[in-house]
Amino acid sequence: MNDVVIHHEVRSGAAGEWQLCFQWVTYALGDGARRDSGYRFIWRRPDGTLQPARGQARIPSAAALLGLLQQASAAGWFVRAESEGPLQAELALEPDVRGSEAGEVTPDG
Numbered sequence: 001m002n003d004v005v006i007h008h009e010v011r012s013g014a015a016g017e018w019q020l021c022f023q024w025v026t027y028a029l030g031d032g033a034r035r036d037s038g039y040r041f042i043w044r045r046p047d048g049t050l051q052p053a054r055g056q057a058r059i060p061s062a063a064a065l066l067g068l069l070q071q072a073s074a075a076g077w078f079v080r081a082e083s084e085g086p087l088q089a090e091l092a093l094e095p096d097v098r099g100s101e102a103g104e105v106t107p108d109g
Helices: 062-074
Strands: 003-011 019-029 034-044 089-092
Touching: 003 062, 019 062
Parallel strands: none
Antiparallel strands: 003 019, 003 089, 019 034
């Protein structure tokens, strides 16, 4: 199991709805001896928990992509995060859980 440390995050959408997130993270791989940092997109469920999708997050539009990049730039961490060190939050990746209520808008849908 891999652990991921979220250093920075911006989100699209409102609290209580599905939110597309853009993050700067560090993965602790395997026994924790190897660590890789980088950007990722991931969905948050309406309850605020992450929706891992085995390395993929559907990005609904170029506007959504550019909007998140602009938020990260305005927050001052986009690109600059590549040379930072401090950690802000640590989470274990959750198993890929799919499914939703009928008519609910989801990242897959």
